Amino acid sequence: MSETPKKKPGALARLPRGFVDRDAAEIAGVTAMLDTIRKVYELYGFEAVETPAIEFTDALGKFLPDQDRPNEGVFSFQDDDEQWLSLRYDLTAPLARYVAEHFDALPKPYRSYRAGYVFRNEKPGPGRFRQFMQFDADTVGSASPAADAEICMMAADTMERLGIARGDYVVKVNNRKVLDGVLEAIGLGGEENAGRRLTVLRAIDKLDKFGPEGVKLLLGEGRKDESGDFTKGAGLDEASITRVLAFTAAKGANGAETITNLRAVVAGIPRGEEGVSELAEMATLFDAAGYGSRIVIDPSVVRGLEYYTGPVYEVELTFPVTNEDGQVVRFGSVAGGGRYDGLVARFRGEEVPATGFSIGVSRLAAALKSLGKLGAEKPVGPVVVLVMDRDQVAGYQAMVSELRAAGIRAEMYLGSSGMKAQMKYADRRNAPAVIIQGSNEREAGEVMIKDLVAGAEAAKTITDNAEWRAARPAQFAAKRGELVEKIRELLAVR
């Protein structure tokens, strides 16, 4: 090995933006979240399935990257056979591929769930990462709004099981068919208006962000943001803007009122009326099951994805989320989904009705973390056996082995520092106890056991250094043969 220059290391120790490292505390928090979500999904009768992180690019529904911007949105690359592959950007498109590939073998309707990391090559932001975890549940093969309603109810249950109190979240439901009806009513029907329809939908989606005034600007000429940057609007005329805004304001005091309002807005447009009927059916189910207050029909919910064909829904947190600097941050929805009857048809030709939703686990975890509800507690570390005499390592290792055999997390200090540093190490590992055996203890056939938690407690009242050193709080000698038993007793109290 050549000499290593100390001053100039070759590589910079840094992460690309939008990617994060996670420590033990956070992993423990997220693992507990995943466990909770899984239990709810299982309870609802969904079964696990897993697909890989990489798919053929065209299976994900993304066109081949072009020369100028090869990774717009998705991370893509060519394999040895020069086939284009991509990292999945959600869990829905891969599920559609899976269902199409195994269609004959699956029970239908097919209820499945899966969790996994997805990747998006986009600019990150608060609660927005380039690699993040989603936890999806989908029902494939049922066209009934009852399937959509069930998923909304499951979403509400999941939030509560995750410790988010009723009232701190809301499940919002809308229907793409209603949106389409409104757009048709203002003369934006047909293929030739697809682009403008999208602009209008996106403007509506911004209602909670900019309010009716901002949306009005986006529907018309355009809007300037705080930095002075200008966003071009949809260019609708005054009458159309009024009609769209009336639609977004159709939300009434309760579900029945909202539905009555919506019916008036889309009267005479078959597709719109169909959408309202579906919403009405779902609302009936929510009320019957006692979810009336937790799931609301909200005409401003759009969802960005184009593939939705019917009911769409999203879960939002209703309490403010703050960043590290204490500023309130706009977080966006923590879960969302909808009906996508056309997605499996891309592979099979025939339409297969499907509906599903996705919890943004990483985003939700970030929100819970900022509330101190996730990963606040550092996991308890192992019992640390100190190395007092280098030539007694075998003896220390034997202690560790005994503890491990008894199912107690334990390790021998493997560094080269002195006792003080070893104590600091144990402290940093959040060890519950250390085991000390120097020559004195060894000759007496004993070990010294120090309870670090009790010791820290005792230290609070000691201010004098001499006293601190002399006190040696919270430690006791034990017979070597009783080591495991004594440690077990100590841990049981914790």
Place this chain on the structure above:
RNA sequence: GCAGCCGUAGCUCAGUUGGUUAGAGCGCCAGAUUGUGGCUCUGGAGGUCCCCCGUUCGAUCCGGGGCGGCUGUACCA
């Protein structure tokens, strides 16, 4: 992508009206304490002042370009 703000130690920041060896607090390492986490004190390590070009006798500081970060906006299939 577009716009605004920003870039000095591991972190948070000060400072240099352009001039010799660039500072603080916290953190880290060690000693005081020959075998004990904390406190205190003492000492130490740690910097291409983001990079490049230009102006200048001289640039961390001024100008231009780039890169990176944050925020907003767009996008979110």
